[in-house]
Amino acid sequence: MDRTGESVSGDEMLERSVSEDHWYCSFATPNIFDEQSRNSAFYSHTMTLNYAEVLKDFVEKHSTGLTVAAVAGIGILGLRRWMAGGVCRSKARLDGKTVLITGANTGIGKVTAMDMAQRGARVIMACRDIPKAYSAADEIRQKTGNNNLLVKKLDLASLKSVRELAKYIQENEKRLDILINNAGIMMCPKWKTEDGFEMQIGVNHLGHFLLTNSLLDLLKKSAPSRVVVVASIAHVTGRIHFDDINLDRNYDNLVSYRQSKLANILFARELAARLQGTGVTVYSLHPGLIRTELGRHLFPHWSWWKRMIASVLMMIVKSPWEGAQTSIYCAVEESLANESGLYYRQVQVNIDFDNTTVLAKSLQLQL
Ligand SMILES: NC(=O)c1ccc[n+]([C@@H]2O[C@H](COP(=O)([O-])OP(=O)(O)OC[C@H]3O[C@@H](n4cnc5c(N)ncnc54)[C@H](OP(=O)(O)O)[C@@H]3O)[C@@H](O)[C@H]2O)c1
Numbered sequence: 001m002d003r004t005g006e007s008v009s010g011d012e013m014l015e016r017s018v019s020e021d022h023w024y025c026s027f028a029t030p031n032i033f034d035e036q037s038r039n040s041a042f043y044s045h046t047m048t049l050n051y052a053e054v055l056k057d058f059v060e061k062h063s064t065g066l067t068v069a070a071v072a073g074i075g076i077l078g079l080r081r082w083m084a085g086g087v088c089r090s091k092a093r094l095d096g097k098t099v100l101i102t103g104a105n106t107g108i109g110k111v112t113a114m115d116m117a118q119r120g121a122r123v124i125m126a127c128r129d130i131p132k133a134y135s136a137a138d139e140i141r142q143k144t145g146n147n148n149l150l151v152k153k154l155d156l157a158s159l160k161s162v163r164e165l166a167k168y169i170q171e172n173e174k175r176l177d178i179l180i181n182n183a184g185i186m187m188c189p190k191w192k193t194e195d196g197f198e199m200q201i202g203v204n205h206l207g208h209f210l211l212t213n214s215l216l217d218l219l220k221k222s223a224p225s226r227v228v229v230v231a232s233i234a235h236v237t238g239r240i241h242f243d244d245i246n247l248d249r250n251y252d253n254l255v256s257y258r259q260s261k262l263a264n265i266l267f268a269r270e271l272a273a274r275l276q277g278t279g280v281t282v283y284s285l286h287p288g289l290i291r292t293e294l295g296r297h298l299f300p301h302w303s304w305w306k307r308m309i310a311s312v313l314m315m316i317v318k319s320p321w322e323g324a325q326t327s328i329y330c331a332v333e334e335s336l337a338n339e340s341g342l343y344y345r346q347v348q349v350n351i352d353f354d355n356t357t358v359l360a361k362s363l364q365l366q367l
Helices: 010-019 040-061 063-084 107-118 130-144 159-172 199-214 216-221 253-274 293-297 304-314 320-332 356-364
Strands: 098-102 122-127 149-153 178-181 225-230 280-286 342-345
Touching: 040 063, 098 107, 107 122, 107 130, 107 178, 107 320, 122 130, 130 149, 149 159, 159 199, 159 216, 178 199, 178 320, 199 216, 199 253, 216 225, 216 280, 225 253, 225 320, 253 280, 280 320, 320 342
Parallel strands: 098 122, 098 178, 122 149, 178 225, 225 280, 280 342
Antiparallel strands: none
């Protein structure tokens, strides 16, 4: 029976239901259905048809909103994919080789150490925070099965600490195949290193400068060997303040970070030139924008709304694994064996931001 009391067949009822105004739509309770509509096959068919109708209706009514949401979704996915950058595909093994990584207890340094261990290297984790370094080393041992890891103390804000580590390595290690200058500090307050240098130039550049130069003999002895300098893209707007290297006159934490990262790139380039013919090659790189602890001196001072926007943006920036790919590439990729002094980004060489003229100008302007 239909709702007027007329007796109709199931098929006829179904046909009518589609053309009528959905009086038994999905929101109706089952007890309003008559005898035939309680037939379960009929009921589910009717419900399906009505869901389809409701959906079609919804899409028609909200077509603009849905198009905007779809375009935004695809855009965010595309941006996320682009931000992620490339992946180092090299299958190079590092059995019998030694890799030293600074700042390997967290962030991209830890992921890089994990990758080197996975490839069979002896990994020396040169870190400031030793308990944190031990726990990172335990995790790396567990995940890679490589027990050939050594945690050593290194505070780049102390030239004494740098010399002590270099001495230990010179006296106790037979070889050094890859040195990865990864540790870094960004936009901290106006702090000084133990030796009186402004903190960012001290840690990011001067400490690594001394460490690298102290280990050059061992690197040369182990050639072909590599020095990887984890820089940034911040150097593009950087200047070397030769007349006020510690920015004592007018400290600005961003100006200081940029200066230190420009120093990283200039150092890598000059070192490469000086090491020509020795079998030691040098690479500098920008790892990308990554979710790590690098913003630790910055974010706590931001207002709540800035932090809220930053946490949303954090969802699209690189993971530490993605961020470590260019460092790993520079450390192991076989095709880079004869390249030296270049700048890499997104797992490839990058000439746009390694512009000799710009760098030269940035120096000349102040000389
Ligand atoms: N994250 C990014 O978006 C980004 C972008 C461009 C460039 N970078 C560069 O990538 C490198 C790695 O940074 P990250 O993002 O992995 O940051 P992170 O998570 O903060 O790691 C930095 C590492 O450097 C160590 N470090 C800081 N000061 C040190 C000191 N005085 N002596 C020895 N080690 C010290 C830290 O050790 P503690 O744990 O003991 O502090 C930590 O292991 C840095 O050179 C950074 O400038 C990062």
